[in-house]
Amino acid sequence: MSAETLHNIKLFAPEVCLTLFLCLLFIVDGLIPKSRTNKVPMMVTIIACIAAVLLTCKVGTTSEAYFGGMLVNDGLTKFFRYFFFFTAAVSSYVAFGSSEIENRSRMEFSLLLICTTIGMGIMAGATHLLVLYMGIEMVSIISFVMAGFKRDNLRSNEASFKYLVFGGVASGLMIYGFSLLYGLTGSLNYPQITAYLSSTQGNLGLVFWLSLVLIYGGLAYKISAFPMHFWAPDVYEGAPTPVATFFSVGPKAAGFAAFLRMVLTVFAAKTAEGNWQMLPGISLTSAIAVISALTMVVGNLSAIGQTNVKRILAYSSIAHVGYMLMGLVTLDRSGLTAIIFYLIAYCAMNIGAFWVVGVVSNLRGREDLDAFRGMGWSMPVLGTCMGVFIFSLTGIPMFSGFIGKFLIFGSVIKSGGFLWLALLGVLNSVVSLYYYIKILKSMWLDKPEIAESLTLSPYHAFGLVGLAIPTVVLGLYFTPILEFAERTLSNIL
Amino acid sequence: MFPILSVMTYIPLLGMVAVLATPRNNPNLVRWISVVATAIPLALGVYLYMHFDRSTASMQFVEQFDWIKPFNIQYFMGIDGLSVPMVLLTVLLSFLCVIASWGIEDGVKGYYAMFLFLETGMMGVFCALDFFLFFLFWEIMLLPMYFLIGIWGGKEKVYAAIKFFLYTLFGSVLMLLVMVGMYYYSEPHTFNLLQLAQSHQFVGKTIALFGHQLPLDKLFWIGLFIGFAIKVPVWPFHTWLPWAHVEAPTAVSVILAGVLLKMGTYGILRMNYPILPEATMWASNFMMDLGVINILYGAFCAMAQKDLKKLVAYSSVSHMGYVIVGMASFTTAGVNGAVLQMFNHGTSTAMLFLLVGVVYDRVHHRWIVKPDGSKGFGGIASVVPVYTGIMAIGLFASLGLPGLSGFISEALVFLGAFSNPKFQTYVVIGSLGILLGAAYLLWMFMRVFLGPLNEEHKELEDINGREIFTLAPLCVLVIVLGVYPMPVLNLMGSTIAKLLTLFS
Numbered sequence: 003m004s005a006e007t008l009h010n011i012k013l014f015a016p017e018v019c020l021t022l023f024l025c026l027l028f029i030v031d032g033l034i035p036k037s038r039t040n041k042v043p044m045m046v047t048i049i050a051c052i053a054a055v056l057l058t059c060k061v062g063t064t065s066e067a068y069f070g071g072m073l074v075n076d077g078l079t080k081f082f083r084y085f086f087f088f089t090a091a092v093s094s095y096v097a098f099g100s101s102e103i104e105n106r107s108r109m110e111f112s113l114l115l116i117c118t119t120i121g122m123g124i125m126a127g128a129t130h131l132l133v134l135y136m137g138i139e140m141v142s143i144i145s146f147v148m149a150g151f152k153r154d155n156l157r158s159n160e161a162s163f164k165y166l167v168f169g170g171v172a173s174g175l176m177i178y179g180f181s182l183l184y185g186l187t188g189s190l191n192y193p194q195i196t197a198y199l200s201s202t203q204g205n206l207g208l209v210f211w212l213s214l215v216l217i218y219g220g221l222a223y224k225i226s227a228f229p230m231h232f233w234a235p236d237v238y239e240g241a242p243t244p245v246a247t248f249f250s251v252g253p254k255a256a257g258f259a260a261f262l263r264m265v266l267t268v269f270a271a272k273t274a275e276g277n278w279q280m281l282p283g284i285s286l287t288s289a290i291a292v293i294s295a296l297t298m299v300v301g302n303l304s305a306i307g308q309t310n311v312k313r314i315l316a317y318s319s320i321a322h323v324g325y326m327l328m329g330l331v332t333l334d335r336s337g338l339t340a341i342i343f344y345l346i347a348y349c350a351m352n353i354g355a356f357w358v359v360g361v362v363s364n365l366r367g368r369e370d371l372d373a374f375r376g377m378g379w380s381m382p383v384l385g386t387c388m389g390v391f392i393f394s395l396t397g398i399p400m401f402s403g404f405i406g407k408f409l410i411f412g413s414v415i416k417s418g419g420f421l422w423l424a425l426l427g428v429l430n431s432v433v434s435l436y437y438y439i440k441i442l443k444s445m446w447l448d449k450p451e452i453a454e455s456l457t458l459s460p461y462h463a464f465g466l467v468g469l470a471i472p473t474v475v476l477g478l479y480f481t482p483i484l485e486f487a488e489r490t491l492s493n494i495l
Numbered sequence: 496m497f498p499i500l501s502v503m504t505y506i507p508l509l510g511m512v513a514v515l516a517t518p519r520n521n522p523n524l525v526r527w528i529s530v531v532a533t534a535i536p537l538a539l540g541v542y543l544y545m546h547f548d549r550s551t552a553s554m555q556f557v558e559q560f561d562w563i564k565p566f567n568i569q570y571f572m573g574i575d576g577l578s579v580p581m582v583l584l585t586v587l588l589s590f591l592c593v594i595a596s597w598g599i600e601d602g603v604k605g606y607y608a609m610f611l612f613l614e615t616g617m618m619g620v621f622c623a624l625d626f627f628l629f630f631l632f633w634e635i636m637l638l639p640m641y642f643l644i645g646i647w648g649g650k651e652k653v654y655a656a657i658k659f660f661l662y663t664l665f666g667s668v669l670m671l672l673v674m675v676g677m678y679y680y681s682e683p684h685t686f687n688l689l690q691l692a693q694s695h696q697f698v699g700k701t702i703a704l705f706g707h708q709l710p711l712d713k714l715f716w717i718g719l720f721i722g723f724a725i726k727v728p729v730w731p732f733h734t735w736l737p738w739a740h741v742e743a744p745t746a747v748s749v750i751l752a753g754v755l756l757k758m759g760t761y762g763i764l765r766m767n768y769p770i771l772p773e774a775t776m777w778a779s780n781f782m783m784d785l786g787v788i789n790i791l792y793g794a795f796c797a798m799a800q801k802d803l804k805k806l807v808a809y810s811s812v813s814h815m816g817y818v819i820v821g822m823a824s825f826t827t828a829g830v831n832g833a834v835l836q837m838f839n840h841g842t843s844t845a846m847l848f849l850l851v852g853v854v855y856d857r858v859h860h861r862w863i864v865k866p867d868g869s870k871g872f873g874g875i876a877s878v879v880p881v882y883t884g885i886m887a888i889g890l891f892a893s894l895g896l897p898g899l900s901g902f903i904s905e906a907l908v909f910l911g912a913f914s915n916p917k918f919q920t921y922v923v924i925g926s927l928g929i930l931l932g933a934a935y936l937l938w939m940f941m942r943v944f945l946g947p948l949n950e951e952h953k954e955l956e957d958i959n960g961r962e963i964f965t966l967a968p969l970c971v972l973v974i975v976l977g978v979y980p981m982p983v984l985n986l987m988g989s990t991i992a993k994l995l996t997l998f999s
Binding site: 421 | 564566602634652657660664665668669675
C-alpha cells in the first residue's frame with residue numbers, strides 16, 4: 003500500500019472503525035448465547051461510537067481532501083461526525099430500553115444503525131456527486147428497513163413502504179439533477195463544478211436551474227423541507243419510536259450536512275473575511291429564505307390539528323428545519339454558527355422528546371394526547387424532562403432551543419435584508435407553543451383517569467436526565483459551543 | 496461586597512430545590528420552607544430600603560461580571576429608584592402570598608416550588624440591567640405562571656393558562672427581535688441597558704422591510720411597547736387578563752395583579768424611555784390615548800361584571816391606565832405619580848384579591864348577582880364585620896378616597912398631566928374614570944355588604960387570624976402611604992428627575 007493510500011485511510015478512520023465494529027458484532031453475536039444478547043449489541047454500538055469519536059478527534063486538524071478529492075476532511079465533516087456518532091450511540095441506548103424493538107432482532111437493529119451511521123459520515127464528507135449519492139442511498143435504503151422494523155405491524159410496514167416510494171422518487175430526481183449538472187459542467191467533483199460555474203460569469207441556461215431544482219428535490223426529501231416533507235409524519239408515526247427518534251435527528255442532520263456543503267462550496271465561494279458569497283449569477287439566498295419560510299409555516303400549521311404526539315413532533319421537526327435554513331440565508335459566520343448550535347440543541351431536545359413519547363407508548367400502547375394524561379403526576383421525572391424538552395423546542399429562555407433561535411434570528415437581523423423572515427420566524431414560534439403546550443397540558447394539567455402508580459425505570463431516567471441537563475446548561479452558558487463553532491467554520495474547505 | 500440582589504433573587508430558587516427534595520406527604524414542611532425562602536428576601540428588602548441612597552440616580556448594589564463573552568453578555572444586576580419600589584412590592588407580596596396559599600391541599604410541593612420559582616423570575620426582572628438577562632427572567636416567569644394557573648386554577652383554568660401564555664409569548668418574541676436588533680445596531684455591540692441608554696444611536700437609522708425603509712428607533716419602540724403593553728395590559732391587548740386573573744388561585748391573582756402588571760410599565764420606563772427618548776416623545780399622544788381608553792374601558796367593563804373577582808380584575812385594567820397617563824405626561828408630578836400608582840395599586844389590588852379569596856374559600860362562589868338573576872350575597876356586613884371593615888379600606892384605597900394611598904397617586908398623575916398643556920383634554924376625560932371607579936366599587940359594596948341579609952350566608956364565618964395576618968401589612972401600607980407618601984416618593988425622586996431630563 004502506498005503512503006498516500008495509508009494516509010487516505012487514516013483520514014477515513016472513523017468510518018473504517020465503525021465498519022470493523024460491524025464485523026465484530028457478527029462475531030460477538032455468534033459467541034454469546036441468544037438469551038443473553040439483550041444488551042450486548044448496544045454495548046458494542048456505543049463502544050464503536052466512542053471509538054469513532056476518539057478517532058475523529060485524532061484525524062487531521064487541517065482540512066484536506068482525500069481519496070482523490072472525493073471526500074474531504076474539514077471542520078464541517080468533523081462536527082457532523084461527532085454529531086452522528088453521538089446520535090447513533092444515544093439512539094441505540096433509547097432502542098434497547100424500548101419494547102418496540104423485539105429481543106430477537108436487536109442484533110439486526112444495531113447492525114443497521116451502525117451501517118446508516120457510516121453512510122451519514124460519507125454524506126457529510128462527500129465532495130463528489132457520486133459519492134454523495136452513494137452516501138445518501140446507503141442511509142436511505144437502510145432507513146427503509148428500519149422504518150419497517152416492527153414486522154408484524156401494519157403501520158410500520160406502511161411507513162416503510164411510503165418511505166421507500168417517496169425515497170425512490172426523490173433519489174430519482176436527484177440523480178437526474180446530478181446528470182444534468184455533469185452534462186453541463188463536465189465534472190462530478192465539487193471544485194471543478196465550481197470552477198466551471200464561476201467561469202461562466204452567470205450566463206447559465208435553463209438546464210442549470212432545472213438541475214438545481216431536481217437536486218434540491220432530493221436533498222429536501224432528506225431534510226424533510228418543503229415541498230418534500232410529506233413523508234415525515236407518516237413514517238415517524240408508523241416506525242418504531244426509537245427509529246423515529248433516530249430519523250428525526252441523524253439522517254436529517256446528514257441531509258443538512260450535504261445541503262450546507264453543496265451550497266457553501268459549489269454555489270458560493272469564501273470571501274476574505276471568512277464569510278461566503280454566492281457565485282455571480284447564482285443568487286440562491288432569496289430562494290433559501292422562501293423555502294425556509296414555507297417549511298416552518300407548513301410544519302407549524304400542520305402540527306396544530308394533530309392529536310398523535312409522534313405526528314406533532316414530526317411536524318415540529320419539519321418546522322425546525324425551516325428555522326435552521328434561516329441561518330443559511332445570510333451566508334456568514336454568525337448564521338452558520340447558529341446552525342451548528344441549533345443542531346446541537348435540537349439533537350438533545352428532540353431525541354429527549356421522542357424518547358418520552360417512546361416510554362409512554364410502551365406503557366400505554368398508543369401515543370395520542372390522551373395516553374399522556376396525568377403522566378407528569380405519576381412519573382414526575384419523566385414529566386419534568388418532557389417540560390424541559392418541550393419548552394426548549396418552543397424556544398423559551400433558559401433552555402438551549404432559545405439560544406438556537408436567538409442566534410438564528412440574530413444572524414438574520416444582523417444581515418439587515420431579511421427582516422420579514424425574522425418576523426415570520428418569531429411568530430411561528432408563538433404558533434408552535436400552541437401545539438407543544440398541548441402535550442404538557444395532557445401530562446400536567448389533566449388529572450389521570452385512574453390513579454395508578456407508575457415508576458420510571460432508572461435506565462430511562464438516567465438517559466432522559468442526561469439529555470435534559472445539557473438542554474438547560476446550554477441555555478444558560480453557551481460560550482464553549484460558540485468557540486467550537488468558530489473553530490469549525492474557520493476550517494471549511 | 497455582599498451580592499444582596501442575587502441573594503434575594505436566588506434564595507427562592509434554593510427554596511424551590513429544597514421543596515422538591517422534601518419527602519412525600521409532608522405539606523407543612525413544604526409550607527414552612529416556603530415561608531423561610533420568602534421571608535429572607537423580605538428581610539433583605541427591608542435592609543435595602545434602609546440603605547438605599549436616595550440622593551443619587553445611579554445604580555446601586557451593582558453586581559457585574561462577564562457571562563457570555565463572545566456576545567458581550569454580562570450578568571449585570573443593580574437597582575435604582577424605579578426598581579426599588581417594585582422590588583419591595585415583590586418580596587412583600589410573595590411572602591404574604593405564601594401564607595395566603597396555606598389552604599392549597601393538592602400537589603402542595605408542586606405549587607410552592609412553582610411559586611418560589613416565580614419569585615426568582617420577578618426579582619430578576621426588576622434587578623436585571625442587561626437586556627439578555629432581563630429577557631431571560633422575563634420569560635422564565637411564564638413557565639411557573641402557566642402551571643400555577645393551569646393546575647391550581649378554577650373551572651376554565653386550561654383556557655386561561657394557554658391564553659395568558661400565548662399572549663405574553665407573542666409580546667416577548669417581538670421583544671426578542673428588538674433585543675437582537677439593539678445589539679447589532681449599537682456600536683459597540685452591547686446588551687447593557689445603561690450603555691444603550693447613553694448613546695442615542697438608533698435615531699436616524701433605517702431598516703428595510705419589503706423594500707420600505709423604516710425608521711429603526713420607532714420600530715424598536717413599537718416592538719418593545721407591544722411586548723410591555725400586553726403585560727400591563729393596555730387595551731386592546733388586555734383580553735387575557737380577565738381570564739387569567741379570575742381563573743388563577745387567589746395568591747397567584749395577587750401576584751399577577753400586584754407584580755406582573757407592573758412589569759409592563761416598569762419595562763416601558765426602563766427601556767423605552769431612556770433608550771429611545773425621541774421615539775417616546777413621538778408616541779406620547781398615542782400613549783395618552785391608550786391610557787385614557789384603558790381607564791374608561793376598564794371602568795365600564797368592571798361596572799358590568801357580576802363576578803366579584805372579574806370586577807377586581809377589570810378595575811386593574813382601569814387603574815393601570817392611570818399609570819400610562821402619568822408616564823406619558825413627561826412631568827415630574829405625572830411620572831412620580833405613575834410609579835407611586837404602580838406601588839399603590841400593587842397593595843390595594845392585592846388586598847381586594849385576597850379578600851375575594853377569603854369569601855370564595857368559605858362559600859365557593861363569588862357572584863355579586865348570580866347568573867339566574869338572584870342576589871349572590873347581600874347584607875353580609877352584619878355577619879362578618881371585620882371582613883367588611885378591611886374590605887372597605889381596600890376598596891376606598893382603590894377608588895382613591897383622600898387619606899388612603901390611591902388618592903395621592905391618582906391626584907399626582909392628573910396634576911402632572913394637566914400641567915402639560917397638550918394633555919388637558921385627556922385629563923378631563925380621564926378623570927371621569929375616578930367617578931366611574933367610585934361607582935362600580937361602591938355599587939359592588941352596596942350589593943354585597945349592605946342591605947337586607949341574604950339568608951344563604953347568615954352562617955358565614957368572619958375572617959381568621961391567618962387571613963388578617965396577610966392583610967394587615969397591606970392595610971397599614973395603604974393608610975400610611977395615604978397620609979404620608981414620602982417614604983416611596985423619596986426612593987424614586989432623583990431617578991425620575993434624571994429620566995425626565997431626557998424629555999425637557
